[in-house]
Amino acid sequence: MGRRDTALVFLLIAILIALSAVAGRRSARDDTGDPRASTFIRSEGGLAALYWTLQELGIPVARRTDPMLHADSIRGALAIVAPWEHPSEEEMSAIREHVERGGTLLFVPGGYDFAGPAYDTLGLRPVWIEGVSPWGDDGRAATPPAAHRWTEGVRQVEGFRRAFADTSRALRRPGAETLLAADGHPVAVTWPLGKGRVLAIADGRPLTNKRLRESGAALLAARAVAEAGDTLFFDEYHQGFSGRGSLVGGTLGMIRRFVSGAAAIQLLVAVALLLWVGGRRFGAPLQPPPARRRSPLEHVEALAGAYRQAGARRTVRRLLLAGLARRLGRRVPPDERAAGEMLDRMARQSPTGRDAAAALEGEWKRGQSGDLVALTRGVDRLLDEVRR
Template sequence: MWRRPEVALVALFVAVVSVAIVAGLRNTTEGGEGGPPSAFLAGPDGAKAVYEVLLRLGRPLERRRTPLYDLNRAHQQAPALLVVLDPPDELTPAELEQVVQYVRSGGAVLAAGDGGGITRCTGWDTIQSTFEASTGDSLSVQQPLPAYHLPAVTVELRLVDTTSATQRKARRRRLRPDLDTETGCGRLELASQDTLLETERGKPVVVRLRYHGGGVITLAADPGYFRNRAWRDTNVPYFAVPLLTPPRGERGRVTWDEYHQGFGRGGSLEGAVRDWLANSPAGWALLQLMGVGLVAVAMAAVRFGPAQAVIDRRRRSPLEHVEALAASLEGAGGVDTTVALIVAGLRRRLGRAGVLRPDEQQAWLSTLELALPTVRARDAVRRLQQAETQPGGPERALAAAQAMEDVWEELRPPTTRAGS
């Protein structure tokens, strides 16, 4: 029969496991919201499907997991297109300076959302429409082709100089001060500008900027156009694939910036395990199971009620050891042997070497009796002689042990308490 606490513990365990399974299934089907559009993430908000589609189209791709400090290396190794999809980490001023130099030398960049600061570097910014932001509605776009049926967007592009003072104040914390001075963004000389996609109210959503020197920067206001969900459920791929293709038909690899998405090199196994436990449904389920197990162990380890009395065990005294030895020898039927061993032990304690026969032990005890200085000691030796010579049962061994201990106590020098 199970006790009531055990039944309650099993029920709690089953409930926690059920909740973990339901949460895991819901996260698997719905996916997390607002994750980075990384080419390493296969969830609805990731961009792994976009990356794999381009691979199947035969495009040379790479996922860059290092900073952009060495972007302008040898010309034959430079990427044909740099893709920066609204990373959660901003590019440093030194990295933005490398991007500016790369564009001025003829490179191409696709920046979605804030683009880690690239959008701001070009003089544009991504904002929500004032009217639509209050209602939470999305912005419908003008279809480049009737067959596209592109989804609505939530943000639009606007020149930084035309944004209102209130909007600039709300974004002041995430915008870099003195951006032109630190990064050289002011050295970008715009040659032409094309609007590739705009809302029904004429607000730009995707803009292509061409600079002197042949460089191109394509700005996409809504990074949702590069997420797995949009590529699975809408016709966005027909519009976005040309954006992910190097302009002017150049050959070369398309480099995806994954370092600022949080996938830089140098991670440890411990960090990967922590991320898996914290961000995956299976990890959450495992953590919950561990929590239930710890609670179960804690509940089983607690003792309720007063402490029970136990047997008090203490160390035996020397006399008790001798009596125990005598008792064990008595149980074996060796009373004479016991008494002889006791006498031999006394002789050994007194520093006498050699083994004596029974008649020699009697003579040695008689000599010891005459040599003892106290009456109590001589009486103990006589009792020891009687135990050795007189007939009897097991009580002879006990009497001999007690008499030997009395002799030893009388012969041992008395201990004095040290004066304080």
């Protein structure tokens, strides 16, 4: 590859890298964020800040990326915050059994459809607070209606758009307590369930990265979880993060969702182009020389040498004369004497090939001291003259 071609290829790679970097910075500046309330998400709607805050407070936290189909597979306290996909009826039955055994559940409704197994199992009916737009950025401030150990020092929590309807069955359970209320409607409630406890918060916005610092909701969540004394597992499976993915699927997902994925593909294409240009061939490739065929005599000489080393000269002489007799339609001589008589008759009486027969007879009479290669050539010469 010439210097000019090399320079062009490297210039192309440099341009692609620069464009990818610019696109990445632009994406970072103008990142509207993933809307899922996941601890993996660091944009405005995620819960990464809540996860890190609990860690800093010494509360053990972890992420769960498996479905909750059996109560025995659920450990510690469980946080289901604004799930992207609602748990199934079977999963909610397992979650309820886990709580009744002594577990703790932090539940926050998600989406705009407040119906399904989660609400039926827990007995909750979320409603929009009157006068607050579901799609707006405003919200109502919630205050503690009564003193409680979890809300001590909490004056108000900002950013609620949803509340729990007063007709919710959970509010009528024995031991149910309203922790926060907005416009007279409960927005954070807790109640015992078997040996465990449920903490339900009507809106997840106060817990998001954007509002956690100012909303005041972190203190309430931290106190409730700390009292449980178990590791808090955030449900990431219903946010779309599964631990059962594959390398190929994850790679394709990264390419589709992130600018860096497209940049990586561009870089790979540029490198492949560089390798292709660098390996360019000028002109047709040289053809290898044709294989040289070995002469039949070379094989004969090799076999003769092998027979000589093995001490099988008499066997070879007998086989050569036997083959000659069969090709001429004669009876195979039983021994060397009969073979010599056959050659003598051919040298005196054969209408064709007398000279070849006489020469072969002379070589034959040399016995085991004769040359096997010369004997073989004599047999071939005699056959050629007879067949001619």
